[in-house]
Amino acid sequence: MEGVDHLAHERNKSEFDVDAMKIVWAGSPHAFDVSDRISKLVASDPGFRKDNRSTLSRKELFKNTLRKAAYAWKTIVDLRLSEEEAAKLRFYVDEPAFTDLHWGMFIPAIKGQGTEEQQQKWLPLAYKMQIIGCYAQTELGHGSNVQGLETTATFDSQTDEFIIHSPTLTSSKWWPGGLGKVATHAIAYARLIVGGREHGVHGFIVQLRSLEDHSPLLGITVGDIGMKFGNGAYNTMDNGVLQFDHVLDVYSIAFASIAVMLWVSQVTCEGKYKQSDVPRQLVYGTMVYVRQTIVADASCALSRAVCIATRYSAVRRQFGSQNGGPETQVIDYKTQQSRLFPLLASAYAFRFIGEWLKWLYADVTQRLQANDFSTLPEAHACTAGLKSLTTTATADGIEECRKLCGGHGYLCSSGLPELFAVYVPACTYEGDNTVLLLQVARFLMKTVSQLGSRLSSKKPVGTIAYMTRVEHLMQCRCGVQRGFAELSADLVEAAVAHCQLIVVSKFIEKLQQEIPGKGVKQQLEVLCNIYALFLLHKHQGDFLSTGCITPKHAALANDELRSLYSQVRPNAIALVDAFNYTDHYLGSILGCYDGNVYPKLYEAAWKDPLNESVVPDGYHLYIRPLLKQEIRTARL
Numbered sequence: 326m327e328g329v330d331h332l333a334h335e336r337n338k339s340e341f342d343v344d345a346m347k348i349v350w351a352g353s354p355h356a357f358d359v360s361d362r363i364s365k366l367v368a369s370d371p372g373f374r375k376d377n378r379s380t381l382s383r384k385e386l387f388k389n390t391l392r393k394a395a396y397a398w399k400t401i402v403d404l405r406l407s408e409e410e411a412a413k414l415r416f417y418v419d420e421p422a423f424t425d426l427h428w429g430m431f432i433p434a435i436k437g438q439g440t441e442e443q444q445q446k447w448l449p450l451a452y453k454m455q456i457i458g459c460y461a462q463t464e465l466g467h468g469s470n471v472q473g474l475e476t477t478a479t480f481d482s483q484t485d486e487f488i489i490h491s492p493t494l495t496s497s498k499w500w501p502g503g504l505g506k507v508a509t510h511a512i513a514y515a516r517l518i519v520g521g522r523e524h525g526v527h528g529f530i531v532q533l534r535s536l537e538d539h540s541p542l543l544g545i546t547v548g549d550i551g552m553k554f555g556n557g558a559y560n561t562m563d564n565g566v567l568q569f570d571h572v573l574d575v576y577s578i579a580f581a582s583i584a585v586m587l588w589v590s591q592v593t594c595e596g597k598y599k600q601s602d603v604p605r606q607l608v609y610g611t612m613v614y615v616r617q618t619i620v621a622d623a624s625c626a627l628s629r630a631v632c633i634a635t636r637y638s639a640v641r642r643q644f645g646s647q648n649g650g651p652e653t654q655v656i657d658y659k660t661q662q663s664r665l666f667p668l669l670a671s672a673y674a675f676r677f678i679g680e681w682l683k684w685l686y687a688d689v690t691q692r693l694q695a696n697d698f699s700t701l702p703e704a705h706a707c708t709a710g711l712k713s714l715t716t717t718a719t720a721d722g723i724e725e726c727r728k729l730c731g732g733h734g735y736l737c738s739s740g741l742p743e744l745f746a747v748y749v750p751a752c753t754y755e756g757d758n759t760v761l762l763l764q765v766a767r768f769l770m771k772t773v774s775q776l777g778s779r780l781s782s783k784k785p786v787g788t789i790a791y792m793t794r795v796e797h798l799m800q801c802r803c804g805v806q807r808g809f810a811e812l813s814a815d816l817v818e819a820a821v822a823h824c825q826l827i828v829v830s831k832f833i834e835k836l837q838q839e840i841p842g843k844g845v846k847q848q849l850e851v852l853c854n855i856y857a858l859f860l861l862h863k864h865q866g867d868f869l870s871t872g873c874i875t876p877k878h879a880a881l882a883n884d885e886l887r888s889l890y891s892q893v894r895p896n897a898i899a900l901v902d903a904f905n906y907t908d909h910y911l912g913s914i915l916g917c918y919d920g921n922v923y924p925k926l927y928e929a930a931w932k933d934p935l936n937e938s939v940v941p942d943g944y945h946l947y948i949r950p951l952l953k954q955e956i957r958t959a960r961l
């Protein structure tokens with residue numbers, strides 16, 4: 326029945342202050358206030374409805390996305406929302422669109438790599454959306470290998486301009502989000518050529534389309550690369566293809582021929598290339614920034630799937646009826662708990678590692694501004710490794726949540742298929758996860774000697790076990806006199822172990838902070854222990870081989886896990902309520918707040934266009950002749 330909370334009995338079991346946990350999850354009272362207010366604003370506005378996406382054609386879907394993006398911008402302007410509120414609004418609209426790349430990459434790239442002069446020119450236009458940008462780095466032939474990009478940018482000292490060109494088919498820009506049909510400008514990455522000499526890959530701001538009639542400019546061939554995985558999902562985004570035919574470009578992002586560059590390099594008016602004394606890797610800076618935001622995205626996506634699966638696991642009953650009594654809630658089965666609760670713990674773990682990574686990025690950015698590059702390698706390794714670890718775990722976790730919901734998890738109305746289809750490219754974009762782990766492995770090879778010293782420092786026992794595992798995995802590999810390439814598969818395992826160590830240790834550090842609210846810290850301690858012991862159980866071979874734990878320890882850890890699952894059980898619904906997601910944002914009948922699932926499933930089925938007629942289109946043409954055919958074959 327509408328209005329009845331079918332999960333009230335579950336919510337009454339909670340042993341902690343849910344409102345206080347909502348603040349912890351949001352990050353602060355202010356952050357909670359903004360999230361709560363904006364999510365409800367979006368949920369209550371029919372202009373942001375999303376329950377019809379699966380019934381739209383690609384063109385209808387895309388046009389609807391443009392409508393929503395424009396409507397969101399009007400809402401932001403009319404309500405004079407702050408940058409923080411506007412970002413939250415775009416988040417809760419929950420639709421991959423060109424705006425993600427405009428705000429998430431184009432603007433950060435100019436802020437991170439542009440000169441003062443370029444920032445003054447481009448940022449006001451971008452902030453007012455008087456230009457729409459994309460990040461055009463990947464090409465048809467190269468994505469991971471950035472130094473293999475083929476697009477060229479040749480400096481013409483006669484005209485003080487750069488000529489951008491796509492010399493081969495494989496140099497076509499391919500994948501950039503927003504490029505296909507919307508972006509008016511791109512930050513295009515190209516090989517810089519000055520005076521016949523090549524100076525590697527740099528970024529250039531290039532105008533693609535007319536600001537008058539949106540037609541591609543002279544020398545620009547641009548379009549969409551076609552349908553992607555899933556039906557609705559990421560097809561709201563116009564990932565594009567772009568070819569330059571000797572395009573004149575006067576706005577290089579890494580260069581301004583009339584201004585000295587503070588950052589990467591400069592080309593003087595006389596056409597001289599001068600590499601400043603900053604690491605050339607700064608040209609990769611935007612990727613570091615986006616990778617740390619993707620870790621925060623992972624906690625959002627995983628928490629969303631876990632919220633759906635947890636609520637539905639409390640609603641769903643199957644088997645176990647005694648004397649005609651109610652059947653057992655599937656959330657009470659130990660197998661369901663052993664699959665679901667580690668994902669719940671991971672969602673919280675990724676939330677806190679995302680908070681730490683945001684601090685790390687801010688710290689390294691501050692240091693860069695003081696020409697202190699000492700922490701850049703670690704920042705790169707951390708953002709690359711944690712992006713890889715959290716997106717892999719989240720993609721796998723969303724699929725596990727679908728399975729935890731049985732058959733109904735496969736319905737679009739569960740919200741899980743769409744969430745999975747939208748989320749999985751995160752394992753590839755912003756760096757293929759294996760390629761990024763290889764970067765971490767390289768970093769570990771260079772710093773393995775320091776691992777030992779870090780072991781001796783006063784660390785909680787749990788962390789010591791994880792640190793010993795990494796050191797052991799590295800020493801087993803480094804000790805073998807074979808090349809990096811030969812050992813790369815093993816080194817990637819050590820890289821994963823290193824990243825898991827970081828997540829566990831930052832979760833433990835989080836618990837050393839003051840955390841207000843009755844029972845809140847205790848719940849987080851349970852989740853932290855579940856995360857750490859679940860991984861110890863999953864990788865117990867590694868831990869046993871270090872000698873750091875014995876088989877008896879491993880067995881005790883497994884017993885403790887079961888006990889921890891029992892401690893979480895009465896609090897599970899409250900722990901997912903703490904995410905404070907509206908039913909609109911969840912987009913899931915299985916995960917609806919009131920748990921009134923079956924009537925909503927039944928009602929939703931009849932709304933499918935296929936049920937607009939009792940007799941389906943095609944019956945008279947195809948089925949009736951089949952049914953009416955005279956069967957002349959004696960056998961039948």
Ligand SMILES: CCCCCCCCCC/C=C\CCCCCC(=O)SCCNC(=O)CCNC(=O)[C@H](O)C(C)(C)COP(=O)(O)OP(=O)(O)OC[C@H]1O[C@@H](n2cnc3c(N)ncnc32)[C@H](O)[C@@H]1OP(=O)(O)O
Pocket residue numbers: 420421422425426429460462463468469470471472502606607609610612613622625626629701702705747748753754755756757760764767
């Ligand atoms: C609820 C649902 C939510 C789900 C979210 C839904 C949202 C939907 C909307 C999403 C919107 C946006 C997200 C999507 C955006 C995607 C955008 C992109 O994909 S942009 C393109 C990304 N491309 C890449 O990441 C390419 C990966 N490749 C590389 O980074 C490099 O090629 C490489 C690092 C692999 C290799 O670099 P290279 O220079 O060729 O060689 P080396 O390995 O030798 O490195 C040299 C040296 O540099 C150091 N290094 C490398 N990278 C960095 C860096 N980024 N920062 C600092 N230092 C770096 C490296 O360690 C080496 O150092 P040494 O000291 O020499 O060892």
Ligand SMILES: Cc1cc2nc3c(=O)[nH]c(=O)nc-3n(C[C@H](O)[C@H](O)[C@H](O)COP(=O)(O)OP(=O)(O)OC[C@H]3O[C@@H](n4cnc5c(N)ncnc54)[C@H](O)[C@@H]3O)c2cc1C
Pocket residue numbers: 426460461462463466467468469470499500501502559564750753754755756757758759760763
């Ligand atoms: C949805 C989506 C949105 C995107 N948006 C953008 C965007 O806005 N802008 C942009 O510039 N790009 C974008 N991209 C492109 C994305 O950044 C690249 O696809 C990504 O960096 C992976 O590169 P690749 O496609 O070349 O993969 P490849 O490197 O070709 O990967 C193929 C396989 O080769 C393996 N491999 C590659 N190199 C090595 C190695 N050295 N050692 C071991 N294994 C290796 C990989 O692990 C993988 O298994 C997007 C991609 C997607 C899917």
